[in-house]
Amino acid sequence: AQSVTQLDSQVPVFEEAPVELRCNYSSSVSVYLFWYVQYPNQGLQLLLKYLSGSTLVKGINGFEAEFNKSQTSFHLRKPSVHISDTAEYFCAVSEFNKFYFGSGTKLNVKP
């Protein structure tokens, strides 16, 4: 089975600074990759996904992620964060139509 690692449980960052949230997965077998955001007391919302093609994927709210097959990574980036980006972010991998989630990274954007 897959395992998904989000090494950073919390990332504090100042408003307008760049941020990178890291995600590594265990298997290099063909997989699909996702980033979700969860705002307090809400369900998950899809930010972006990688299915195939270009390794740089652009998502909503100015986020992007880069798929690196050799390093089995799918890191999420934003060049300039806003207070409203404060939330928990989950990396997920789909393999054989089953879904595996990382433990989440809480992004805390400070003014």
Added chain:
Amino acid sequence: DSGVTQTPKHLITATGQRVTLRCSPRSGDLSVYWYQQSLDQGLQFLIQYYNGEERAKGNILERFSAQQFPDLHSELNLSSLELGDSALYFCASSEGFSGAQETQYFGPGTRLLVL
């Protein structure tokens, strides 16, 4: 608002009991997915149904079962409840059966507390 509804929002029950969680997918969506989010185990995929049929199975315990009805709503049944079953249970829906390639829309969740 994702268009996915879940009832109830909160549920408090005792160990050994049985509960049923309900999910109504977005209009037109044929797939329903169930997830469990707990402090101990994080977010886990439980099961997917597509148009009434089981499509994929994740880490769903034998004490848990789900079904999808002809009107496409789904129910997750949890029985012989244990303290460790306390969690937030999410339902999501998507248009087709290939959940991996489609956008899943998540409901607000049902928070279950087992005392």
